[in-house]
């Protein structure tokens with residue numbers, strides 16, 4: 001049996017950045033172990049639907065740190081080690097193989113599990129989901145000019161995958177139940193902007209449609225929709241959301257409700273057991289509500305804070321939610337949470353693929369989406385969301401230089 005002062009359960013984005021922080025904070029060899037179900041060192045997941053899927057990056061390009069980093073700093077990485085049980089009383093994790101590792105403190109970072117299609121015919125091999133390296137490799141192997149693909153879902157995974165497929169000459173149809181792309185997040189003009197870009201690249205939309213069955217013939221299949229429409233496909237990618245990977249923790253001492261509940265220091269209700277990343281439901285002090293964020297930046301920042309806290313340098317996690325996405329040659333970023341907004345301000349021209357969207361609630365900024373905008377907008381967006389200065393919507397829309405607005409009211413505390 002092996003024993004470590006600190007163990008990280010999960011070998012994804014949190015694990016990779018927590019290990020870096022461990023080293024940056026002077027952690028000593030033998031002090032940390034990572035246990036992961038995957039046969040890979042911790043790696044960046046966003047490229048799986050972007051450059052890695054497009055074949056521009058190799059596994060070694062997306063590793064957060066390389067093998068010598070872990071070796072030189074004495075960090076043990078147990079790969080192919082799916083944990084089947086965590087015993088909080090004995091303070092150990094037990095692999096499904098029966099191997100046991102004791103921990104002093106535990107950081108739970110088991111991330112998310114993809115939602116699967118539950119319709120007749122959905123268990124066949126030409127249906128893909130996207131979470132791990134091998135999923136991305138599986139889709140990549142099907143990318144061939146002239147093939148037909150159906151992408152189910154219009155969130156960021158569906159949009160990114162569709163853009164890579166279409167860029168490689170795959171005839172791509174997006175199927176989703178809403179009446180416009182990423183309705184949950186985008187405003188109608190932003191959805192319309194993306195739909196124009198997608199249509200210009202030959203992507204077809206089947207909106208307001210639910211998949212009810214997949215029928216298979218030879219190597220291809222038909223995606224059968226509730227309306228009675230059928231779409232032929234050589235392969236299918238479903239990006240229909242994820243759920244927190246909490247299966248292991250049901251019926252344990254851990255408080256689990258939509259993820260694992262942590263306090264402002266990212267510690268769970270079991271002392272010395274912490275959680276970070278997709279799985280952590282934390283009290284968001286910026287918006288004064290509990291939330292779980294399924295994005296890269298949240299995983300990185302929580303990994304850093306959790307590791308510092310485990311090493312006794314206690315600090316609360318106070319952070320403006322943020323994410324980025326890339327489709328075709330377009331990159332965009334979003335900060336904050338638009339829930340409950342009462343006004344939307346647009347700056348600049350969508351036609352020029354350079355615009356920003358500012359969601360206001362009672363004259364204060366709650367969210368901002370930026371595409372190809374000057375650095376000053378990137379700087380003020382999270383600051384204004386954090387500090388909540390009162391904003392004049394007209395000045396926000398018309399002002400050439402936001403820094404001038406920032407100087408007048410953005411810096412007030």
Ligand SMILES: Cc1cc2nc3c(=O)[nH]c(=O)nc-3n(C[C@H](O)[C@H](O)[C@H](O)COP(=O)(O)OP(=O)(O)OC[C@H]3O[C@@H](n4cnc5c(N)ncnc54)[C@H](O)[C@@H]3O)c2cc1C
Pocket residue numbers: 009010011012013014015035036037038044045046047048049081082083084109110111112130131132157245248276277278279293294295296297299322323324325326
């Ligand atoms: C294809 C893709 C593209 C993305 N693109 C973007 C993007 O453009 N922008 C953005 O902001 N975010 C993006 N994200 C989201 C971002 O990658 C995640 O939020 C981030 O990976 C979460 O980190 P994590 O460490 O919590 O979980 P993960 O990185 O998912 O790591 C979880 C780890 O836990 C392991 N694990 C789970 N259960 C067990 C167990 N029982 N035993 C052992 N190990 C276990 C898993 O194998 C995995 O290694 C993307 C995600 C995906 C999948």
